[in-house]
Amino acid sequence: MTGCKKHFLVLALGLVVSCMLYSQEKRLEKANENFDRYAFVDARKIYLQVAEKGYESPELFKKLADSYYFNAQLEAAVPWYEKLINKNPDEVDSEYLFRYSQCLKSIGQYEKADTVMEKFNALTGNDQRAQFFMNTRDYLKFIEMQSGKFNLSKLDINSKFSDYAPSFNNRGQLVFASSRGNRTGISKTIHEWNEMPFLDLFSSNILEANGVLEAPKKIKGRINTKFHESSTVFSKDGQTVYFTRNNYTKKRLGSNAAGTILLKMYRATLKDNKWTDIEELPFNSDEYSVAHPALTLDGKKLYFASDMADSKGLSDIYVVNINEDGTFGVPKNLGDKINTEGRETFPYISDSGRLYFASDGHVGLGGLDVFVAVSENANEFSVPYNVGKPINSKEDDFTFVLNEATKIGYFASNRNGGKGNDDIYSFKQIGELITECRQYVKGVITDAVTKEVIPNTEVILMDDANNELQRIKSDQNGKYSFNLKCATNYIVRATKDDYKPTEVILTTHNVLEHEHNLTLQLSKGGLAEKEVKPGDDLAKLLELEIIYFDLDKSFIRPDAEVELQKIIAALKQYPQLKIDVRSHTDSRAGDDYNLLLSQRRAKSTIQYIIEKGNIDKSRITGRGYGESSLVNKCENNVPCSESEHQLNRRSEFISIK
Template sequence: MNLNNYMVHLSLCILISFMSYSQEKRLEKADESFNRFAFVDARKIYLQVAESGYESLELFKKLGDSYYFNAQLEEAVTWYEKLTSNYAEEIDPEYLFRYSQSLKSVERYDEADKVMEKFITLTGNDQRAEYFMNTRDYLKFIEMQSGKFRLLKLSVNSKFSDYAPSFDNQGQLVFASSRGGGSGMTKTIHEWNEMPFLDLFASNMIAANGILQTPKKLKGKINSKFHESSTSFSQDGKTVYFTRNNYTKKKLGSNTQGTILLKIYRATLEENKWTNIEELPFNSDEYSVAHPALTADGTKLYFASDMPDSRGLSDLYVVDINTDGTFGEPKNLGDKINTEGRETFPYVSDSGRLYFASDGHIGLGGLDVFVAVPEGLDEFSIPYNVGKPVNSDEDDFTFVLNETTKIGYFASNRSGGKGNDDIYSFKQTGELITECNQYVTGVVTDATSKEKLEEVEVILMDDKNNELQRTTTGKDGKYKFDLECDIAYIVRATKATYTPTETLLTTNNVLEFEHDLALQLTQGRLDGRKEFRRGDDLALILDLEPIYFDLNKFLIRPDAEVELQQIIAALKEYPQLKIDVRSHTDSRADDNYNMLLSEKRAKSTIKYIIEKGGIDPSRVTGRGYGETALVNKCSNGVECSDEEHQLNRRSEFIVVE
């Protein structure tokens, strides 16, 4: 290498080293802003670094997050896409979830679902993965749910952020806004999104159509120079719970990392001004407590928090309010409501329904509004997406509803609004789906000719053989029953000159699901035999699969239940029929042990027939035969496969009368 080339090479090395050092210093500065949630400031630096050609796992993560956590999901797509493409084997699964949510915001639902499938393979027991698996047809359900609300015009929004509407029980709607005060001055710009800090405003409501009059700031000490939002009022309108930055007695608090979090405060109304402001005792400098929602009777307060026992970015909690104004211990609402994502902005209607926003439950993108129905003390049903037009592919949240007038409000950052977040008014026009609905449909055909059979009686029974519903097929051979979720059923089909058939059906917990269950009937068989010969094996006559048992077990297996139900059907069809249950084992284990095990299997089989089928005990006898009646060569000392041994672990049903 000559001197000139060496000097050029050295200069390039120095330049590259300087550029790398410069980028690293810029990223350190951006990281400082990011870690104190100053996402907009951080993003400016990250973008400059990215535009210079620099790439890294951390850079793409933080660029995506800077948009994601400011509810700009469309812009987040670009950076999460780069992240998942370039660093597929290194990223935390959480970023797959965020990428899926962001894809929904641009209505790329098929791609979003594929990303969620990968998320499931990496997480397994994540609650959001479970909800996705149970609601794979979520778009179909949301369409069924949609159209229950009609949006109304609203003129109170500003070019800033307006959200968190609530009823003050005195004819006003109170909401949070960063529009500034009456003097025309705005509060300090907030680093998170470069918007002024929020204050609380009130607007008189015209109940008939949801229109609001010109809003005015709440009076008193309730508004400070920091954020106030999300209010909830007592029934008499004289007590309010609200969210504020950690600012008590003119002193600003922060956690050990120097971040200012959120707390819930309580205030009372005196001479039309809010005063006596106190923070609630379960607040903390180390985690946020926010978005209060008071029940109609004032005895419970729901809220959102990331306190230590939360499973996600924020969970919903409830706390008892005692008659003396003190509080009980906060209680997490559990896995039905909370996920590893964000559950936030709760609202409890007068009827006790819990509305809240979530990005952990499956929706259209960003935060969606969900409703859960009360099912006991502090217990709720699974949440149901409230559908369009309340929910969109953007963030939709802070839903409130007057169940008497059916007028309500919510906030969204969807396109077409006036500001960063806007409040929307609506009229409820239909009842929401708030229960799991499943169905079973099918066609009954002749097993040989495959022709559709009419005048077939199809009976729906519970797992104890109690009849629930009955229908008769028409010329198309079709039948249909409504079902509950997570329940075991028996579907039986009967027709003169045909052998009855039964099938065990267990529903799942998918919100809207139709089970397709075709049934086939075989002509003749039982009805063609007026008498059974003693010694016949009923299992052979009915063409049943053998009733097998697991190794060293005597419990009835699910596959055996299907066959036993047909034995029960035959006993009911022929009231004079009596059978002897003969249970057997394979040759493994001690002979005496096998005899005892087969006795248990016989008793287990007889018990099932009597109890599940309601059969008279005098019609069913039986005993165990151990390994004395093997059906193959697999006796003591003979080497056999598990499948060959399985053939000997069986029960037979011999006609005795």
């Protein structure tokens, strides 16, 4: 009997647990329905209730974290991404690692965020966001260098709701989007995404040179509807506006195949002080969003954000030509320099042609950061540069606009300390941004034997064509430094009386603000203290490494370039010096072939000295000697190692005057 009771109790408990699980699963189905139609707040309420009952699953953690992440509540997402990753470390999709890293930045845990990004890089391999991170591991140092270029001010026009997407019109006004509702205080329909009222467009007079704004008024005309309107841009004459709206045309609401209402761009014309003749842009679609327009000063190019078919990430930035008759060309993706697998959005083109945009795919402080890219030609921009603090923060920072004449601008952020969900801030630019990839080389000149510093040493920076770029003297502590461009070949040469000159070839990469440390060691000697007689080999007098060639090749190897630069330095230092270049081969291959090969080697050596060193060709003679002057036993049919044969593939530099 006791056994039966025990069995009945276990069975009853099993039924209770089963019913509880079934109940939770039914509730999760409802939450997932809300989540899939972007009703994140409603979905989250159910997820949290289920989690409080002790229910756990990877899917629950994902949805809970994402419901915060996609509403820009990054701090609140941290514990749920943490649960997901800690409980399923080997099964987590890499995208959740990226989101987790972004959220960790929002609470200032940059070291931990970087560790997560390293794992993200290991899993993805070729993800653009991972590559940008790995190439800018010192991004916090760069952001600090970039920071402090703007003074920020809070604005009284912000509401307790969401205010963002500022733009300038030609009337001295700032136009922006706000969910504050209409002037009667009655808000429009609440949006399920974040339980905020839908957005309308407002304008506010710019009152003072420091960017203070007058109380805003809703824009007149048929632009504002009961759905979202946001992110405007105006033509130079103020007669045309491009703006973003939900898919709502001619009082008909459109959706994609899944029933989701996306974003479209529209164009309107100003008539009798009201916006009318509203039309969709032809490259809109029900199946993807097109949003956030930006115009060039001449009005010939329109930039925007979209997730259309060829987009790389959640949203990419595109450009389209506007023809003289108002029609449009074919939208073009801005490519991998600008777009990543993340979000690139809210473009703005300044009057000078700079592209400002918001991104979470490029490396920043957390959430969306503002970046700037400089126009390199008619169709391309430079790599983007983070504009630094205080524009950027640990939260979302976006919709940056700047009047380059007054240096006054505006942007939006959901950072702490604002009035509402998103607030607009004004700023004054007080410093120039770093907008080119720069690197530095610093070092000390020392004696190769004693290791003592050598002050007042002449240090020369040259390009790879041996053109002098800059010449300085090391200071009393033997220190020197040069500013460099990224991804460029340089030669750094040091010369000092009573010492042999030394040269080092330096190639920079694309890491922003990287510092190369290069100590240059000088050895006593050189031609100054030696009597150079005809027949002397400069390579021996200067104690150069032998100029070697690869098997069956005549091109100048990189290691040979370093030594040839020393020959060039000696020829420049002693204008009366003339040399004869003698090139040799090993014994392999036939005698006639080796003679021709050595002549090619002599020719390429002479050509390098003349072209790279800008040395008069009358000072250099030379020819090839084939295998006639071997330096060891490695004659025909004599077994030798590769290193022994290498000793014979060489060039000599014999003084003839």
